[in-house]
Amino acid sequence: MSPNLFIIIPAYNEETVIGDVVRDLCEKYPQVIVVDDGSKDQTAARARAAGALVLAHLINRGQGAALKTGIDYALAKGADILVTFDSDGQHRAADIARVIAPIVGGHMDIVLGSRFLDAQDKVPRGRRLILKLAIVFTRLVSRIRVTDTHNGFRALSRRAALAIDIRQDRMAHASEILDEITRHQLRYCEVPTQVAYTDYSRAKGQRSSAAVRIAIDFLIGKWRK
């Protein structure tokens, strides 16, 4: 019996690309959940039209919050495997098979997509230093070694999804997830995934200066636990 797979896509004002992203996924994976995080545009309608189930946050709470909403819903519907996927078209549906394979195989709890395993250096230059610093930071604080600390492409087993507690509403959730992996001693691995940096996604992406805010949010959140 094939595992119950859900794809969770947090989205905020992505009406221009969300339709394509969802349609692309629905070809192979029928259970796509788009969490509309208080978008002011047609994101929800377009996602729904493309075949996704849409969960709607009435107000914008952040990617972490949206992700948790999607995860909670999927778990309630009996999900065995959950895939987190970006809404801006940077991730490829074709990579999903590779990302879920270790979980289907039963020897991993969580699989993290990495842009840097394939040595395909398409990352914009300004970003590279920040990302390298993030890796060091993560190693020191969360005691987990990964090559890509902020990649929204992940696969979680039901067990991992139940264990991980995402309390960070905004971008620090990515660091928090890594921290949770260590805290719960989950079996994890990275697999190479491709990222398509389009002008659209680059324009929408996080400013590198946001990294400091993310680090602070994460540290304070960790301390409060």
Add this chain to the structure above:
Amino acid sequence: MLAIQVLIVLFVLFAISRVVRRFRGGGISPTELLGWTGFWILVAVAVLTPELTQRLARLLGVGRGADAILYLAVVTLSYAFFRLYMRLRDLERQLTILVRALALDKANKERPSPPSTA
């Protein structure tokens, strides 16, 4: 009276009137009314009797009354700010919990049974 004393006392009267109006409108409790009024009265007293602040300063080992008030104010305000900030964070978290509950509730009403794996 010095100009600053006049100004501050006038402001204290204004502040107290605001507090009373809030209480009348039902926005704050009797305890809060007492608390805030008491605070503003203390401010007025401190400004009107500089000998008091001078004694406080000597007690604390600080040169001038104004300096002592300043130091205490900075420390108190910083702490109050920190407390407020934490309150804000808690409120944000609660807001998210609420928004999430609404989202899941709405979804479950629209689709009570699990979507079929086509």
